[in-house]
Amino acid sequence: MMCRIYGVTRDGYNSWRRRGVCERRHEDSELFVHIRSIFNRHDGCYGSPKITQELKKKGINVGQKRVARIMRNHGLRAVKSRIYTARPGTYRHVYGIKCKIEGIKLTRPNQLWVGDVTYIKLGDGSWQYLSVVMDRYSRKVVSWSLSDRRDVSLTLSSIDRAVRNRGHHRELIFHSDRGSEYLSGQYRERLRRYGITQSMNRVKNMNDNAFMESFFHQFKTERIKRQAIDTAKQLRSTVTEYMRYYNTQRSHSSIGYVSPHEFEYKINC
Structure with a gap:
């Protein structure tokens, strides 16, 4: 018809x-x-x-x-990471450091840094611990440190490198969970020396630091779980490569589908 x-x-x-x-x-x-x-x-x-x-x-x-x-x-399927979900009842003792980021409005880099530590098991049966400091506004990894011990020396190393890389900034806040590495007197004194205000998760609310949890899940999904890493030397090489890729190439929908490096470059222009 x-x-x-x-x-x-x-x-x-x-x-x-x-x-x-x-x-x-x-x-x-x-x-x-x-x-x-x-x-x-x-x-x-x-x-x-x-x-x-x-x-x-x-x-x-x-x-x-x-x-x-x-x-x-064509069978192309991107790898996916699972976002951290809070579990009621699995929280530490209440400490005096308050959460200072609730409702904060970010307008520039170096206004809020977030940090956390994760563990990675190697093929030889040993453990390594990765400490990361990230700029919450641009999503850029400011610094990171690796160690075979999870202690205050590890987190001090990452915050010292962050200050060396980014300098001192007035009204800068550093936020983390309530891990003992961040609660130690030595770490708190180092932040005071740098003029950085300390902030920590609210009790029973691990999602206050969800960006770092998400980053670690993403890193492990995209690198650690997809290759055999037997030694600390291999892990350091993998972390170095991924951090460079993450900062300079990997785009983020929340900052307009550009990399953190490109996002900060556009801001400074």
Whole structure:
């Protein structure tokens, strides 16, 4: 009936439909080359939203649904990390340091740093501990330290490096959980010497430091769980590579799909 209405033959109509499908498949094939390149460059950590943004940066305007369909058809699936969920009852004794970040409005870098420590088991059965300080505004990793002991020396090393890398800043707040490494008199005195105000999670509310929890889950998902790391030397090399990648290449949706380094560069321009 449609052929009669528009005055075309059935063979002509079917030929037109086949050409449309073939052209679409050809375009999808060309698009997949770009998608796969971005996917591989970021070691399988980018899903369709970030790949879509990367394509647009290259001048390729395409919808996220189409990118997701092409990825799905070719079996490209980004690795995912699970976000930390608070568990009532698993909290430490109440200390006097209060949470000073509730409702805070961030407008610039070096206004709020957040820190935490995580543990990593090596293939040889030993443990390493990673301490990280991050700028909450730009998501940039300011400093990090590795050690085979989880003590105040580890966290002191990371905060000292953070100050060396970023300098002293008035009204700077450092926020962490209520770990003993951050509660020690030595650590609190070091913060006072730098003029940094200390802030800690509220009791029963581990999500106050959710950004650091999320970062560690992300790091372990994208690197630690995907390769065999047997020695401390191998781990240090892996951490060094990932921190460089995270700061200079890995985009974040919360800062406009750019890397922390690019975000801070645009602010300073």
